[in-house]
Amino acid sequence: MFDGIRKRVVCMWFPRLASDRVLRARPVNGPFAITLKSNNTERIYCLNETAEGLGLTRGMSFADARAFCPDLISQPARPDLDARFLATLRRWATRYCPWVGRDGLDGLVLDVTGSTHLWGGEAEMLADIESRAMRSGLTLRLGCAATRGAAWAFAHFGTGTASLTDLPVAALRLEEATVTALQRLGLRSVGDLAEAARAPLTRRFGPDLLLRLDQAMGHVPEPVTPEVEPPRFATRMSLPDPIGLTEDVMGLTARLLTPLCDKLNRYEMGARRLTLTLRRVDQGSQQVELRLAAPLRDPHRILPLFERGVGEVDAGFGIDQIRLEATHVEPLAVQQIGSVQTSPDQLNDLITRIGTRIGLENIQRLLPADSHIPERSFTIAPAAFSVPRSAWSCLRPRPLRLFPPEPIAGHGAEPPARFRWRRMSLTTGRAIGPERIAPEWWLPDEAWRSGLRDYWRIETREGRRLWLYHTPQNPGWFVQGEFA
Amino acid sequence: MRVDFHTVFPLRRGRVHEAYGPGSVGFAVMSFAAMAASGACLWIREGWLSDTLTPQGLLPFFDPARVLLARPKDQTDALAVAEEALKDGAVPAVIIEITRPLNLREGRRLQLAAKAGGTTGLCLISEGMGSNAAETRWHVAPIFTTQSEDSTLMRWEIKKNKSGTNGAWNVRWDSKTRRVHVVSPVGE
Numbered sequence: 001m002f003d004g005i006r007k008r009v010v011c012m013w014f015p016r017l018a019s020d021r022v023l024r025a026r027p028v029n030g031p032f033a034i035t036l037k038s039n040n041t042e043r044i045y046c047l048n049e050t051a052e053g054l055g056l057t058r059g060m061s062f063a064d065a066r067a068f069c070p071d072l073i074s075q076p077a078r079p080d081l082d083a084r085f086l087a088t089l090r091r092w093a094t095r096y097c098p099w100v101g102r103d104g105l106d107g108l109v110l111d112v113t114g115s116t117h118l119w120g121g122e123a124e125m126l127a128d129i130e131s132r133a134m135r136s137g138l139t140l141r142l143g144c145a146a147t148r149g150a151a152w153a154f155a156h157f158g159t160g161t162a163s164l165t166d167l168p169v170a171a172l173r174l175e176e177a178t179v180t181a182l183q184r185l186g187l188r189s190v191g192d193l194a195e196a197a198r199a200p201l202t203r204r205f206g207p208d209l210l211l212r213l214d215q216a217m218g219h220v221p222e223p224v225t226p227e228v229e230p231p232r233f234a235t236r237m238s239l240p241d242p243i244g245l246t247e248d249v250m251g252l253t254a255r256l257l258t259p260l261c262d263k264l265n266r267y268e269m270g271a272r273r274l275t276l277t278l279r280r281v282d283q284g285s286q287q288v289e290l291r292l293a294a295p296l297r298d299p300h301r302i303l304p305l306f307e308r309g310v311g312e313v314d315a316g317f318g319i320d321q322i323r324l325e326a327t328h329v330e331p332l333a334v335q336q337i338g339s340v341q342t343s344p345d346q347l348n349d350l351i352t353r354i355g356t357r358i359g360l361e362n363i364q365r366l367l368p369a370d371s372h373i374p375e376r377s378f379t380i381a382p383a384a385f386s387v388p389r390s391a392w393s394c395l396r397p398r399p400l401r402l403f404p405p406e407p408i409a410g411h412g413a414e415p416p417a418r419f420r421w422r423r424m425s426l427t428t429g430r431a432i433g434p435e436r437i438a439p440e441w442w443l444p445d446e447a448w449r450s451g452l453r454d455y456w457r458i459e460t461r462e463g464r465r466l467w468l469y470h471t472p473q474n475p476g477w478f479v480q481g482e483f484a
Numbered sequence: 485m486r487v488d489f490h491t492v493f494p495l496r497r498g499r500v501h502e503a504y505g506p507g508s509v510g511f512a513v514m515s516f517a518a519m520a521a522s523g524a525c526l527w528i529r530e531g532w533l534s535d536t537l538t539p540q541g542l543l544p545f546f547d548p549a550r551v552l553l554a555r556p557k558d559q560t561d562a563l564a565v566a567e568e569a570l571k572d573g574a575v576p577a578v579i580i581e582i583t584r585p586l587n588l589r590e591g592r593r594l595q596l597a598a599k600a601g602g603t604t605g606l607c608l609i610s611e612g613m614g615s616n617a618a619e620t621r622w623h624v625a626p627i628f629t630t631q632s633e634d635s636t637l638m639r640w641e642i643k644k645n646k647s648g649t650n651g652a653w654n655v656r657w658d659s660k661t662r663r664v665h666v667v668s669p670v671g672e
Binding site: 346347349350351353354357358362363364365366368374377378380383388389390392394397398399400401402403404429430457459460461462463464465481482483484 | 506507509510513514524531534535536537538539540541542543544545547548549551552553554555556557561564565568569572573574575625626627628630635636638657
């Protein structure tokens, strides 16, 4: 290895990660279990020590567990939150060494080669890890060895001062079937396996078994892969004296924007949402949020968009710290200079500016939808989060405006010759129809409960051209739209 | 002496116009189609109005993807959005549905914003809500004829014109060529 330095790897295993995560926030005294629904059955996924003491095990069905232990407190599993918790623990573990990787769903692996002396030795470092984990309410099992495989084996199967060769074969990270087969052959411990002839084992179990053995023994290297931190797009500045003028704040924002946009450029990202936090001298803070209609990283275009928000801030006795963060970013590829495409940018800037006043979701666009029901033949989507589509199909004329159906007096299947609508007395001059539209039975819709509709285009002698319908299954006449 | 239709109809750019009457939405759609062959149209209507514009109804006039709907919560916001969009010039036309009469200051500000951005504004108003600052004011009503099967016949009447005289025309929309045609009125 590195001339004279012995490689040391620490494996941290959190056997009760899921239940510890919940119990840290809300401790309970009695038995507690986390359940996960798989194959249509609630099964126990993780449980605390008290529950284990009462005879409950992992993988047991939840109904059985409740029968054994009526006062069992339970909660459904949240694997996403567990993964996030493990990521937090991984960041915490970088205090011991920079080389920290994840190991499965509930473990961490640290390459501590050359960093143990900072804690006064290996034993002191392990004691420190253990005491901190205990203080924060985490069940932790540690293994420390010269290889990653051995460290894993000690963490999961180590008891007292046993050596690697005394551990069972399951400590080699093998599949369940392989472990069973090995036990049937009489190879129970790692030592037995190491002494057995290699060629027949490879022929029977494939190369994986001996690779695992060699990795644990240190004959084959197995590196620890550290995870990269995701980039954070945030800048801040503290001021020696408080400021209060709008121009000063805008000037500072411009100075913060430049490095932020440089960083966005480096990662080929564009900001979609920016938050400017202004901390005042009295420790209060105010936020200016900017939501952009399209990803953007051009400081000259972002800066004017902040003007409205900054103008509304109450500076109080002055602002002495300012922080700018791109809270939501989207990929934005670099573009060739000189391509003449100013119009969509200009329109997006306008949408952003209007959006800061009335809300970005209130600027909408019409998109085609696949339905023959007039109200559902299009959808209204926020313009900033959709792209225009033009796949319209329209076989028959449709009204320009559609309103909620307004009942009128009328009898029979033929359109009424005279009717009153919106306090106007109208006479039918020409009626074109009927066009029968059946409800979509697969979608429940209150408005279409009355069944089939026969639509008529009515041209009245007074001029107005209306869209009427008759419901033959539930007799009645309604006005639903008006043509141009 | 009547004013020639082509001097007033594709509505004068950089100005704010007004339309009222039962066919005002149709007038807005037709004037946008005649005004700009490309570019978007910002249609501002307050969020509480329950009726909707249908894209299938817009199809004979222009591509519905060109419409951007803004739904502000009240008229103050609507006018602010309209002023911003008129001044910016990113969209060739802004259509505003007015729910309370504009005062002189609001009408004048819209007019100045339209001038600055070179954009055309069109306010859809109710009868009697007209603002003094408007460039032209149109009364639009669909009319019924027994003579022809055509169902887009309308009567457009200029009630106010800052730079010309008033007039009235019967027009119809030709959906094949996407143009407004003036038809001679039927003799009495």
